[in-house]
Amino acid sequence: MKRIARYRHRARSDARLLRRATRDWHAPRGWRAIEELQRRGSPDMLTQIAAWARSSNARRRAVAISVAAQLMRRIDGAWTPFAEDETQRLLLQGLSDAHQDVVRAAVAGLGHRPHGESVEALLKLASHPDERMRWQVAVALGSYEEPEAIAGLIALSADSSDEVRDWATFGLGTLRTDDTPEIRAALRRNLEDPDEDVRGEALVGLARRHDDGIVERVMARLTxxxxxxxxxxxxxxxxxxxxxxxxxLEALARERGVRDGYWWEELREATAASGATGCNF
Known part of the structure; x- marks a missing residue:
């Protein structure tokens, strides 16, 4: 009887989390519920997700897709993806859903669990009128190795939204190691972008590729x-x-009392990488 009671309690707990996630979909409380469900990877949870994904309630379908995107279970103390093939199929189905929230959740999920068959659909969504969708596509494409994904990121690196350009430029410059004339051209263009973050990502991407003239540009910005x-x-x-x-720059930072924090540590690493022996301060 005790084992039955525990099982029923867990079932109610899953249902409560689902209700909370559905009700508070756009709020931190809802996402905390989703994160809890994501850590309950099991055959039973997979069955529940599949059932929720067939619901007539669009928000419940979106929750199901979001849980599937990062369904995990703990093995030997480490969190491990659970049922990747099955959850990928659910994500692919979500791409054709009639509701935008579900599609956006599927796009996000396919960034966590990439599937080559989704690239064509993701590229179509790269021109979606909602910039939130385009941003999600930019984030997802950074996880794909397919050549078509590069073309999609290049297109999104010229998007009208600062946030979309930022993520697409990061995907091209930092997440990928590919080095093509097209990638360099997109990064060089974004060196002059009106958005500071886009310019910064372009600078890092070109530095990683040791582009001509980039040393001088970095020198000019080391203030x-x-x-x-x-x-x-x-x-x-x-x-x-x-x-x-x-x-x-280190000397000026010390004069200003800056001797700790991530910025300082990165400065010291840059100095060391450029050939300094380093000093103890």
Whole structure:
């Protein structure tokens, strides 16, 4: 009887989490419920997700797809993806749903669990009128190795939305190691983007590819107001010509009392990468 009672309690708990996630879909409370469900990977949970995905309630279908996207179970103390093939099939089905929330959840999921058959559908959604959908596509395509995904990211790196351009440029410049004239052209174009983050991602992407003239551009940006992008680019370049400006930047930072935090650590790494022996402060 005790085991039956525990099973029923767990079933009610799953149902409560589903109701919470459905009711608070766009709120942190709802996403916490989804995250809890994602950590309950089991054949029973997979069966429940499949049933929710057939619901007449669009938000419930969206919750099902979101749970499927990162369904996990703990094995030997580590979280491991559960039922990848089955959940990928659910995600692919979600791409053809009539409701935008479900489709967007499927796109997000296919970024976590890439499936080559989804690339064509993702590329069609890259021109969706809703910039939230285009942003999700930009994030997802960064996980794909297919050549078509590169073309999609290049197109999205010129999107009208700053956030979409930012993620597409990050996908091209940092997530991928491909080095083609088309990728470099897109990154060079975005060096002049009006958005600071887009410019920064383009700079890092070109530094990782040691593009002509990028050392001089990084040198010009190594000021006390520089961001992590410039320092990440300096680490990637590891060019001795950056050593002197980086040392000067360290000295100015110390004068201002900046001797800790991620920015400082990245500055020290960039200096070391450029050939400094380093000092103990």
């Amino acid at each position: 006390p107001e520089c961001h992590l992008y410039e320092l990440d680019a300096a680490v990637a370049l590891a060019d001795p010509r950056l050593l002197e400006p980086l040392r000067k």
